[in-house]
Every structure is written in C-alpha cells, then in structure tokens.
Amino acid sequence: xxxxxxxxxxxxxxxxxxxxxxxxxxxxxxxxxxxxxxxxxxxxxxxxxxxxxxxxxxxxxxxxxxxxxxxxxxxxxxxxxxxxxxxxxxxxxxxxxxxxxxxxxxxxxxxxxxxxxxxxxxxxxxxxxxxxxxxxxxxxxxxxxxxxxxxxxxxxxxxxxxxxxxxxxxxxxxxxxxxxxxxxxxxxxxxxxxxxxxxxxxxxxxxxxxxxxxxxxxxxxxxxxxxxxxxxxxxxxxxxxxxxxxxxxxxxxxxxxxxxxxxxxxxxxxxxxxxxxxxxxxxxxxxxxxxxxxxxxxxxxxxxxxxxxxxx
Amino acid sequence: xxxxxxxxxxxxxxxxxxxxxxxxxxxxxxxxxxxxxxxxxxxxxxxxxxxxxxxxxxxxxxxxxxxxxxxxxxxxxxxxxxxxxxxxxxxxxxxxxxxxxxxxxxxxxxxxxxxxxxxxxxxxxxxxxxxxxxxxxxxxxxxxxxxxxxxxxxxxxxxxxxxxxxxxxxxxxxxxxxxxxxxxxxxxxxxxxxxxxxxxxxxxxxxxxxxxxxxxxxxxxxxxxxxxxxxxxxxxxxxxxxxxxxxxxxxxxxxxxxxx
Numbered sequence: 001x002x003x004x005x006x007x008x009x010x011x012x013x014x015x016x017x018x019x020x021x022x023x024x025x026x027x028x029x030x031x032x033x034x035x036x037x038x039x040x041x042x043x044x045x046x047x048x049x050x051x052x053x054x055x056x057x058x059x060x061x062x063x064x065x066x067x068x069x070x071x072x073x074x075x076x077x078x079x080x081x082x083x084x085x086x087x088x089x090x091x092x093x094x095x096x097x098x099x100x101x102x103x104x105x106x107x108x109x110x111x112x113x114x115x116x117x118x119x120x121x122x123x124x125x126x127x128x129x130x131x132x133x134x135x136x137x138x139x140x141x142x143x144x145x146x147x148x149x150x151x152x153x154x155x156x157x158x159x160x161x162x163x164x165x166x167x168x169x170x171x172x173x174x175x176x177x178x179x180x181x182x183x184x185x186x187x188x189x190x191x192x193x194x195x196x197x198x199x200x201x202x203x204x205x206x207x208x209x210x211x212x213x214x215x216x217x218x219x220x221x222x223x224x225x226x227x228x229x230x231x232x233x234x235x236x237x238x239x240x241x242x243x244x245x246x247x248x249x250x251x252x253x254x255x256x257x258x259x260x261x262x263x264x265x266x267x268x269x270x271x272x273x274x275x276x277x278x279x280x281x282x283x284x285x286x287x288x289x290x291x292x293x294x295x296x297x298x299x300x301x302x303x304x305x306x307x308x309x310x311x312x
Numbered sequence: 313x314x315x316x317x318x319x320x321x322x323x324x325x326x327x328x329x330x331x332x333x334x335x336x337x338x339x340x341x342x343x344x345x346x347x348x349x350x351x352x353x354x355x356x357x358x359x360x361x362x363x364x365x366x367x368x369x370x371x372x373x374x375x376x377x378x379x380x381x382x383x384x385x386x387x388x389x390x391x392x393x394x395x396x397x398x399x400x401x402x403x404x405x406x407x408x409x410x411x412x413x414x415x416x417x418x419x420x421x422x423x424x425x426x427x428x429x430x431x432x433x434x435x436x437x438x439x440x441x442x443x444x445x446x447x448x449x450x451x452x453x454x455x456x457x458x459x460x461x462x463x464x465x466x467x468x469x470x471x472x473x474x475x476x477x478x479x480x481x482x483x484x485x486x487x488x489x490x491x492x493x494x495x496x497x498x499x500x501x502x503x504x505x506x507x508x509x510x511x512x513x514x515x516x517x518x519x520x521x522x523x524x525x526x527x528x529x530x531x532x533x534x535x536x537x538x539x540x541x542x543x544x545x546x547x548x549x550x551x552x553x554x555x556x557x558x559x560x561x562x563x564x565x566x567x568x569x570x571x572x
Contacts (some may be wrong), residue, residue, distance in 0.1 A: 212387035
C-alpha cells in the first residue's frame with residue numbers, strides 16, 4: 001500500500017509544477033518537456049523520496065537503539081554538525097564553489113556524530129542517556145557557531161545559506177540521486193543484517209545480552225550507519241525536520257511490529273511524506289519556494305494527531 | 313544440566329556485590345534466591361546469564377566455562393528475565409514470546425512456523441494461550457508476567473533465571489505464579505532459579521533456598537532448614553516467629569514483643 005502511495009506521489013510530484021508540461025509530450029519527444037521532467041522534476045522527486053526514506057530509516061534506528069521514542073536523526077548532533085560545517089563554509093566564502101558546502105556539511109555531520117559517541121562512551125559502555133545529553137549540548141554549541149558564522153557572512157551568501165538551513169531540494173541532480181540511493185541501499189542492508197539483534201534491544205540491554213546479542217557492537221554499527229546516511233541526506237537537502245521523528249511513530253501506530261518490519265515501511269513512509277511536502281513547498285506560492293520542513297510538519301502532524309486519538 | 317559456580321566475585325565501585333560464591337545446581341529444581349535488598353541477588357543472576365562477567369572465579373555450564381560458550385549457544389541453554397521487563401514499544405504477546413527464539417535465528421532469517429509453534433506451546437504452558445493476540449499495554453501485571461515467562465520458555469532452555477518475578481503481584485497472583493513455576497519445573501525438567509523477597513511462598517514451593525547477605529552466600533539449604541526464626545532474624549533483621557501448620561513452618565512477624 002505504501003509502495004503504491006509512493007509511486008502515486010512521485011508521478012504527481014513530477015507532473016505538477018510552475019511550467020505546464022506533460023509526460024505525454026516528453027515521451028513524444030518534446031525537448032522542453034523532456035528537459036523539465038527528466039532533467040529537473042524527476043530527479044528532484046526521487047531525491048525527495050530518498051531523503052525522506054533516509055531520515056525515517058535513521059529515525060527508527062535511533063529510536064530502537066536508544067529505546068527512546070523521542071530520538072530522531074538530528075538529536076545526536078548530526079544536523080547541528082552539518083549546519084555548522086555549512087555555515088562556516090559560507091562565512092569563509094566557499095559557498096560559490098559548487099559541491100563544497102554539501103561536502104563540508106557531510107564532514108561536519110560525521111565529526112559531530114563521532115564526538116557525541118566518544119563523549120557518551122565510558123569503560124566500553126555507551127550510555128543512551130549520555131548519548132542524548134551529549135547530542136543536545138553539542139547542538140546548542142553548534143547553534144552558537146552558526147549564528148556567529150552568519151554574522152560574519154556576506155549578505156549575498158546568506159540567502160542561500162538560510163535556504164539550505166530550512167531544507168530545499170532545489171537544484172537536485174541525478175548524481176545526488178545516485179549517491180544517496182547507493183548509500184541508502186548499503187545502510188538498509190547493514191541494518192537488516194543487525195536487525196535480529198537490534199530489535200532485541202527493545203527489551204532492554206541486559207535482556208538482549210542474555211539472549212546472546214553483542215549489544216555494544218550492534219549499537220556501534222547502528223549509530224554509524226544511521227549517522228552517515230543522515231549526514232549524506234542533510235548535505236544534499238539541508239535540514240528537513242519532523243520526518244525522522246514523525247514517520248516511525250506513524251508507521252508504529254499503523255503496524256505495531258518489530259524493527260525488522262518497520263525498517264522498510266519507514267523508508268516508504270518517509271519517501272511519501274517528503275515527496276508530498278516538497279511538492280507543496282513548490283506549488284503553494286509560485287513566486288518562491290517555501291521550506292520543506294514546514295510542510296512535512298503541516299502534512300504529518302494532523303495525520304499523527306488523528307492516529308493518536310484513534311489509538312487511545 | 314549442571315551449573316557450577318566457583319569462588320565467583322563481582323565488584324561495583326570497589327565493593328564486592330557478589331563475594332566469593334561457590335555453589336552447584338542440578339536439573340529439575342526450583343530454587344529460590346533470597347536475601348535483603350542489595351545483598352547481590354540480581355548481580356548473581358546477571359553473572360549466570362552472562363550479562364556481567366565475573367571479576368574472578370569461574371562459572372561453568374555442563375562442565376564448560378562460560379567464556380568458552382558461544383553467546384548464542386549459551387542463550388539457547390540459559391534464559392534470563394530481568395526484573396520488571398518494560399519494552400520500549402508495545403508489542404503483540406505472540407511476538408514478544410517468539411522473540412525468545414532469537415538465539416536460533418540466523419543473521420537475515422525470520423522466525424519460521426516452527427518458532428511460532430514453540431511460542432504457542434510456551435504460552436499454553438503458562439496458561440496464557442488466550443493472550444497471544446493481545447498487546448502488552450492492554451494487559452494486567454499478572455498477564456504480562458505470564459507472557460514474559462512464556463518468552464523465556466520459548467527457547468526450551470535447561471536453566472531459567474528470573475529476577476523477582478513475583479514483585480508487584482497481588483497475593484492470589486503470587487500463589488498462581490508460584491504454583492505455575494513449580495508445575496513447569498515438574499513437567500519440563502527445567503531448573504528455575506528465581507530471586508524473591510517472599511520467604512513463605514519460596515519455602516512452600518521451592519526445592520532449595522539460597523540466602524545471600526552482603527554478596528556472600530549465607531545459607532544454602534532446604535526450605536525446612538532455612539525457615540528458622542533465629543536464622544531469619546539474624547540474616548534479614550526480620551523479627552519473626554514460626555507458626556507450624558500442615559507440617560510446615562510459616563514465618564509471621566512477632567507483634568508487640570509477645571513471647572512464644
């Protein structure tokens with residue numbers, strides 16, 4: 001059902017836009033229609049689906065690892081690190097060089113995750129509470145660095161930086177799509193490989209250990225995998241909130257199953273949400289683009305609340 | 313099944329939580345592990361469950377040291393239930409129980425029909441066959457305990473370790489659950505070691521009682537030998553007197569300094 005929904009969302013997103021072009025024209029050989037649909041809208045819709053899938057997969061992974069329903073891909077400082085890297089790059093005037101900001105953002109995300117993980121580790125044990133706390137504190141630090149960087153940036157560079165901070169898929173390319181698709185497939189295969197062990201963490205770490213699970217190894221693999229794909233998604237899309245937190249909960253309310261079932265369902269659900277949110281962000285006003293993160297919340301929150309009411 | 317502990321020591325922050333314990337356990341026994349709060353019962357269970365590793369001493373199952381067992385193979389033999397299990401997310405009872413089969417699953421494998429058959433058998437053994445389709449957050453405390461007991465039984469282990477399974481149960485459920493443990497031991501031949509604070513229930517249903525005090529094994533004897541008011545007063549600081557009925561001693565609090 002979700003897969004069908006995702007296909008419908010992708011068709012809708014690639015068909016609707018500021019310029020009125022049709023797939024029929026593109027297939028008939030119309031060059032303009034082709035370049036708009038295949039060169040611009042399709043990669044953008046696919047990238048939206050991949051970013052949404054990535055964030056939701058990372059979200060369900062972090063929630064399962066930390067046994068905390070409030071965990072999301074950004075709480076561990078991944079987004080903060082990425083935004084910090086991007087804003088420093090902007091302040092240094094590097095934002096006009098193509099591909100530099102995403103690269104530095106990705107480095108920032110990885111660095112932040114590594115720092116959080118090291119902070120939370122004590123005597124070969126990674127404490128989930130310390131992990132959350134370290135993420136929270138580092139995020140606060142990153143916010144400060146971002147504000148300072150903005151103060152030092154040129155006015156002309158600021159608009160692009162702000163747009164990135166609010167999340168945008170403007171200018172999506174096929175190479176972005178390919179890169180994120182490969183990473184997501186690798187990440188999902190890795191998570192599926194530790195899925196049997198990871199879902200046992202829901203019963204508590206002691207319980208999982210007694211069932212023969214190497215808890216520290218599962219945590220390490222899970223965190224690194226989810227953090228790297230989050231970093232990659234953030235570097236191509238900027239910061240899109242709510243997906244990682246909201247989608248796993250939505251899916252859990254509809255299918256109350258363990259991590260191994262939730263993983264593919266979250267990927268599809270996250271894809272649907274971000275494709276639709278991106279579509280809305282493009283078409284609500286035609287003169288400019290609104291932040292996608294706002295629309296993921298606008299779409300997701302009412303749905304979430306209705307499920308919450310029905311389940312209680 | 314034979315479990316041997318030899319000079320087992322485990323320390324938290326410099327203090328010995330488990331202090332030089334030596335004991336042997338055989339098959340088909342219901343063993344109550346008692347002792348005051350903080351006497352090391354939970355730590356001892358975690359050591360046997362391989363959640364913690366002893367700092368010194370040896371634990372061996374069937375003559376093989378714990379560290380020589382592959383983790384998953386050991387988990388097929390020994391199942392552990394922590395105190396008050398609280399899954400992060402609500403789940404269907406049958407899924408909870410079938411997750412007890414996890415040590416048998418390969419890396420990418422899913423539970424097969426035979427695993428679900430085992431889960432249903434375990435639920436039936438715990439008088440909980442009717443709970444399979446219910447969700448944990450829709451259950452009473454007593455029902456949840458049965459589901460989690462079924463979960464440890466689902467792997468058909470030789471040894472089951474339960475950390476205070478009777479806590480927060482009302483008196484009729486304590487009785488039912490104690491009788492259920494007795495019945496499971498008698499029917500399946502599994503050995504159950506369970507931590508409990510309730511001396512009278514432990515004495516009524518178990519084959520053997522271990523009393524821990526400040527990490528050490530203070531008493532290891534039959535219920536009849538443990539249930540002596542003088543010994544209990546010394547070990548627990550419980551001012552008790554014994555009341556004999558049905559050929560068995562029950563310990564009741566001595567009220568108002570009355571003499572026997």
